[in-house]
Amino acid sequence: xxxxxxxxxxxxxxxxxxxxxxxxxxxxxxxxxxxxEYMSKALPEAGGVFLQAESEVxxxxxxxxxxxxxxRVMTGSSSPGISLKQEGITYCAGAELPCVIVNxxxxxxxLGSIQPGQADYFQxxxxxxxxxxxxxxxxxxxxxxxxxYVMLAFDKADQYRNPVLILADGMIGxxxxxxxxxxxxxxxxxxxDWASTGTKGKRSRNIINSLYLExxxxxAHNVRLEKKYKTIEENEVLYEAFGLEDAEVVCVAYGxxxxxxxxxIKQAEAKGIKVGMIRPITLWPFPxxxxxxxxxxxxxxxxxxxxxxxxxxxxxxxxxxxxxxxxNGRTGGMIPTPESxxxxxxxxxxGTK
Amino acid sequence: MTIVYEKSxxxxxxxxxxxxxxxxxxxxxxxxxVLVELGVLxxxxxxxxxxxxxxxxxxxxxxxxxxSHGRAPAVxxxxxxxxxxxxxxxxxxxGDLASIGTAEIVHAAHRGEKITTIFVNNAIYGMTGGQMAxxxxxxxxxxxxxxxxDEAHCGKPIKISEMLATIDGAKFVERVAVNTPANxxxxxxxxxxAFECQIQGKGFAIVEVLSTCPTNWGLTPVKALDWLQDNMIxxxxxxxxxxxxxxx
Numbered sequence: 001x002x003x004x005x006x007x008x009x010x011x012x013x014x015x016x017x018x019x020x021x022x023x024x025x026x027x028x029x030x031x032x033x034x035x036x037e038y039m040s041k042a043l044p045e046a047g048g049v050f051l052q053a054e055s056e057v058x059x060x061x062x063x064x065x066x067x068x069x070x071x072r073v074m075t076g077s078s079s080p081g082i083s084l085k086q087e088g089i090t091y092c093a094g095a096e097l098p099c100v101i102v103n104x105x106x107x108x109x110x111l112g113s114i115q116p117g118q119a120d121y122f123q124x125x126x127x128x129x130x131x132x133x134x135x136x137x138x139x140x141x142x143x144x145x146x147x148x149y150v151m152l153a154f155d156k157a158d159q160y161r162n163p164v165l166i167l168a169d170g171m172i173g174x175x176x177x178x179x180x181x182x183x184x185x186x187x188x189x190x191x192x193d194w195a196s197t198g199t200k201g202k203r204s205r206n207i208i209n210s211l212y213l214e215x216x217x218x219x220a221h222n223v224r225l226e227k228k229y230k231t232i233e234e235n236e237v238l239y240e241a242f243g244l245e246d247a248e249v250v251c252v253a254y255g256x257x258x259x260x261x262x263x264x265i266k267q268a269e270a271k272g273i274k275v276g277m278i279r280p281i282t283l284w285p286f287p288x289x290x291x292x293x294x295x296x297x298x299x300x301x302x303x304x305x306x307x308x309x310x311x312x313x314x315x316x317x318x319x320x321x322x323x324x325x326x327x328n329g330r331t332g333g334m335i336p337t338p339e340s341x342x343x344x345x346x347x348x349x350x351g352t353k
Numbered sequence: 354m355t356i357v358y359e360k361s362x363x364x365x366x367x368x369x370x371x372x373x374x375x376x377x378x379x380x381x382x383x384x385x386x387v388l389v390e391l392g393v394l395x396x397x398x399x400x401x402x403x404x405x406x407x408x409x410x411x412x413x414x415x416x417x418x419x420x421s422h423g424r425a426p427a428v429x430x431x432x433x434x435x436x437x438x439x440x441x442x443x444x445x446x447x448g449d450l451a452s453i454g455t456a457e458i459v460h461a462a463h464r465g466e467k468i469t470t471i472f473v474n475n476a477i478y479g480m481t482g483g484q485m486a487x488x489x490x491x492x493x494x495x496x497x498x499x500x501x502x503d504e505a506h507c508g509k510p511i512k513i514s515e516m517l518a519t520i521d522g523a524k525f526v527e528r529v530a531v532n533t534p535a536n537x538x539x540x541x542x543x544x545x546x547a548f549e550c551q552i553q554g555k556g557f558a559i560v561e562v563l564s565t566c567p568t569n570w571g572l573t574p575v576k577a578l579d580w581l582q583d584n585m586i587x588x589x590x591x592x593x594x595x596x597x598x599x600x601x
Binding site: 053062064068070071073087095196197205 | 395396398400411414417421427430433434436439457
């Protein structure tokens, strides 16, 4: 198939429909509103249903009901809206309901801004809602990757019976790039024989639930979930890495920021500094394994992000104290510049940071 | 021998956890009987609330989903949009529906969502131990209204049926009580109509059922039935507010 020029938010919708998503429940919020707008036209044409909910809270609970009824279903929002959805996300995780949730992040906390940000990293990778749970988190760096991972997300949600997050930012949502909609690789997915679709008098009743009043029962449920999360950690880690073996400095960045870092790395290399990079594609599970390949004679690590240092915590966990970890970040919708990153790389390589 | 009465096939054999004298059991029975009589039990998907009837998913003999607090109408909406030919109902208490979930119930009604809601109003928070509900009567004592509900402080009790009856998408709205055999028969009739409203694709249907809470009211089961009659019905009149065949 040939490439088409698409805006990020619209590409998310097109990819979801291509992946068999039939239901979208959402609420408008900048900078992701083109997604529900796109779905309101494209989903009915594809034989599906778009419904604008009265709130983000209602939207994610409609997702819960639809997922519990066995459908491929998605919602999208941006940071403050995702905060409202956290209640529903933990319920989906607790009841093991497959669904895809897109977050086109903007600056926070609170109402924040409508500019791009990456400050929902903790919320996305550490739970966000209450209780012990995890969600697979894909962090695409281009519209093409957004399309690819949205499609993959539906399969992974079904495979693991778990919510899957697409964590991008307002930049990805708003920019346009050429994309190709590839045929998804067919994988064998488990039958949704747990879904509540009416017994038709042919089977015993199905119950979708996350309540376990007995402590022993809830612990057993949590242990089982933990086992599932371990399987995801063992099988679903995705990242891009280069130059780790002989790097003087190793940068870590994801999504939009990783593209700025790549520009900075070219500039630093022109100045004769060897720079490696780890770009997590899954933020959870985090690619800690990539950190094993880092040259321990390097001078340090540099985490670059559009937040006050949330990714930096995972970089510290990954390198386990073997190298110093530095931080270059902007917040509030400000974007790190290649120049500031090159300056940090030079200082780290020169031992003056 | 002729069987004159047996437990509805719409209920499982799991014993109810409800307090002695609580009328949830009666209301469960009525809903279950209606589902069987209408021949839709095998197509039914119920949504249980948070609160005293949180375990309703254990009792109804059909597919069930447990919703988070107040969100049952949104969950039911998600189910109904995926499975428009199935019968979807939510079963909610007054804390769930009239407080934390008012947005969800108002908008489900507003959309004319083809679901049926059983709204159990006992004028108090039962599960959490007798705190004030939006439906607690003026002067009625609750653990968070130790001197009785003060209208000047927190307003009058909310009349959900009257409110929803102003919404065009709500095609069947009726308030009933389960304090006497006669009222229980009327309640069953209303519940049946509420499901018929959905089955005929008319729109949103709700039955508000005035119910007792002997434990948190601090009354015996019999006195609680009297208290409902003497105090709740005067403020919450038993009435059909909307009947879909009359709705143009």
